[in-house]
Amino acid sequence: MVQKRKTIQMQKILDYLSSVKTHPKAETVYKAVKKDIPSITLATVYRNLNKLAEDGMISKLEVNGEFRFDADCSLHEHCICKNCGEIFEYLDKKLPKKILKNFKSKKFSPTSVNVIFYGVCTKCKKKMK
Ligand SMILES: [Zn+2]
Structure with a gap:
């Protein structure tokens, strides 16, 4: 995989996702990351999550009409x-x-x-x- 330059925000989002096994919603990710980066907005979190999913760094699941995110991309x-x-x-x-x-x-x-x-x-x- 090509190592892309990541922003601090993106790194924090990825770190949080890697630390949990709960497949959080974007809102949950936002609340967690906001503790470290108070200036972050929900829109930024969404954008980064979608970017990470597009790059294959995380996976995106749709559950009951909501998107949930998972840092584990191995086949499971x-x-x-x-x-x-x-x-x-x-x-x-x-x-x-x-x-x-x-x-x-x-x-x-x-x-x-x-x-x-x-x-x-x-x-x-x-x-x-
Ligand atoms: Zn149940």
Whole structure:
């Protein structure tokens, strides 16, 4: 990957994202980064997050119409609870590779795949009973 010059703001955003496993929303990232850079605006955070996602430094997931961000770009799966919106990582490194291997289309050659499982988390499942 080409090392691009990063702004302090972008670095702070990336540092924060790398420190959490919660797949935060832009607003959550904004609140966290604002502690270090009080002058930062939500628009700047959005712009940087989108830039980082475009550059492949972070991944962007859409959950219930909201964008969530993840610093872990390695192939891994996500599980999204349809009830509370919580995102969990499901680590099966072989699964995306298997999917890619089994992908058969003459029209397209995929290089990566984003696997998302939708369902209900244990906490919500307990509440439903
Ligand atoms: Zn849940």
